[in-house]
Amino acid sequence: MTATADAEAAANELTPLADYLGSVLRRLRALPPLDLDLTQAHGNVLAEDVVAPHAFPAFDQAAVDGYAARWEDISGGGRGPSYVPAPSGTPGGRSIRLNVVGDLGAASWRPVRLTPGSCFSVAAGAPLPVAADVVVPVEWTDQGMAAVEIFRTPKRGYGVRRAGEELPAGTLLARAGTYVSPALVAVFAATGIGHVVVRPSPRVVIVATGDELVDVGRGSQPGQVVDANSHALTAAAAEVGALAYRVGICDDDPEGLRGLLEDQTLRADLIITTGGTGTGPGDMVRRILSRREGGRAGPVTFTDVALYPGTALGFGTVGAEEVPVVCLPGDPGAALIGFEVLARPAIQLLAGAEPVFRPSVRAHLLETVSSPAGLREFRPAHVAERRGGGYTVQPLSGGPFTLSGLAEANGLLVLGERVTTAAAGSTVDVLLLDRRR
Template sequence: MTATADTEAAANELMPLAEYLGSVLRRLRALPPLDLDLTQAHGNVLANDVLAPHPYPAFDQAAIDGYAARWEDLSSAGRVGSHPSFGKFEGGQRPVRLNVVGDLGAASWRPVRLTPGTCFSVAAGAPLPLGADVVVPVHWTDQGMAAVEILHAPKRGSGVRRTGEELAAGQVLAAAGTYVSPAMVATFAASGIGHVVVRPSPRVVVVATGDELVDVGRPSQPGQVVDANSHALTAAAVEAGALAYRIGICDDDPEGLRGLLEDQTLRADLIITTGGTGTGPGDMLRRVLSRRDPGRGAVEFTDVALCPGATLGFGTVGGEEVPVVCLPGEPGAALIGFEVLARPVIQLLAGAEPVFRRSVKAHLLETVSSPGGLREFRPAAVAERRGGGYTVQPLAGGPYTLSGLAEANGLLVLGERVTTAAAGSTVDVLLLDRRR
């Protein structure tokens, strides 16, 4: 049997990635909804549809600075020239003279009414006088104070915002599952909404395990490995929308490891560990978490048809049964494991839809090979083609996945049956869409 055949035979014993993800995600539910003040809701996912309780604008108002008038009083004004907001006008240049009977600002509240031959000087946002149906821009007048000459007549309704013109009462402002953006916060506030019901951002704790680990700020030495994973995975969790906390390094001490994880269940909605998922003599995490102790939960470690990194762990810890995701210790495999497993878990807990990153079909620029029987995620540079579509350039993978990920804006996905993807073929690519 050839080496390739041996690899494929071994891969056939692994659980397909799609099947594994389905089995994990079916065990989870979104976090319970929470009523939040509007200023705290940004970045969370709405738990319910949000309806406008009031119209916006809430009253008829001036859209510009100018003079609020009755269009009938202006119809004989000259209408030569054009304006980008009011269109093109034709006719003579005879001005109309109106008496200015008052000034209205955005803080004005007393109702006032226009009579024929009069107008009000108004600021943008001011309530519109009863009977007014047009606001003449200041630069179309002589800017008079007691009386004003209007040189051009705009169209009826110009310079005016009517009640509910932008948002009607009862209108759906945002659907459940939508991320609350800054513009959405403004829309809610303008419609009279002070609180919204959201799914809270998951609290994620990140722990790196291994006696060999040392903290950043020094190079690795024989017997020592710098802990890159807990820093990277904490950043990745924040990018995914979580409130992430880096606990740091935990030695391979069984009681210390179990005690640390149980302590973190008091502050976490999800725990992510890295390292110790294998079956070697130093893989203490797997031995500790695989034990099914009553009231302490258990984690199942599964060999998944995934490249890089084949073993992933998922289960619960502590009496609160907090979900835990266990990722490999190799940094590139840990980050790929986060993308395919931990990130969808965070999205599901947050109530987001969809839980997976957006994918596109892309034109492959370079022939690549892939291990048979494994679904490979390879760093890639994705670009939009002139005229539509995408191209994808593979970046360093395999043992160099970490350096490739540092440059990547996408992940090239090669299925279990793909051993070679030829240049010019169409492939699937996950878009990383990094937040800036």
């Protein structure tokens, strides 16, 4: 049997990524909803539909600073206005004069009515007088105080916002599963909503494991590896919207690991570990968490998934509260890819967000690439929009294991299990990363 055939046979024993993700995500449920004050709801996901209890605008109001008038008065159809010569250069050669009978600001509340030949000076947001159906902008007038000359005639309804014009009462403002953005907060507030029911942001605890790990602030030495993973995964969890807590480094001590995870269940909705998921002599996480006790399987099941990089992933629950735990590989590149394909969707599901996966596009590949047989590869890449529509994707040098490539990437090129070579010019799938650049 050739080396290629050996590789394909080994890959056939792996669990397809789609099957594995489906089995994991089916075991998770969105967190119980909370009723939160509007100012605290930003960043969460709505747990139920939100309907406007009141109209917006709540009353007829001026949309611009100017003069609220009857359109028939300024259009020449009424009997009240007087016509006077207009300044040179004014279209039509004449202006209209109206009596200014009062001023209205945004805080005005007494109802007033227009009479023929009169108008009110109004500020943007001020309630409109009864019978007003147009607001003449200040710059179209001589800005008079007792009387005003109008040099241009706007269309009927100009400068006017009618009650409920934008959002009538009873309008569906947002559906369950919608992310509460700053703009949506404004919409809720404007229609009289002070509280909304949301899914809380998941509390995610990150633990790095391994006797070889040392904290940041120093260089790696033989027998020592700087813990990049827990810092990177904490940032990744926060980017998704989780409340992320970095516990730090846990040595490969069975009782220490069990005790640490048990303690963290008190403040976690999800625990992420990194390191020790393989089958080597130093892979203690897999050995400890998958150990059978009293005839029962361990709390975490480790699966060899058809994923490149990082085939070994773990998922299960720990503690009396059965808090979900995701176990990712120890290589930093594999840990970040594992987070993207497994931990990130789990966080999204707990948060009640839809969809749980990142958006993807089909892109024109700029460079021929090869991929391991039988594995679904996620490779750092740079994706760009093409003139005239569509996308191009450039794989970044170094492959999926390079941290520098991941740091530069704004997308992940996805090569399926049956793809061993993707030629330049072919069309491929790319996951879009929401990096802020």
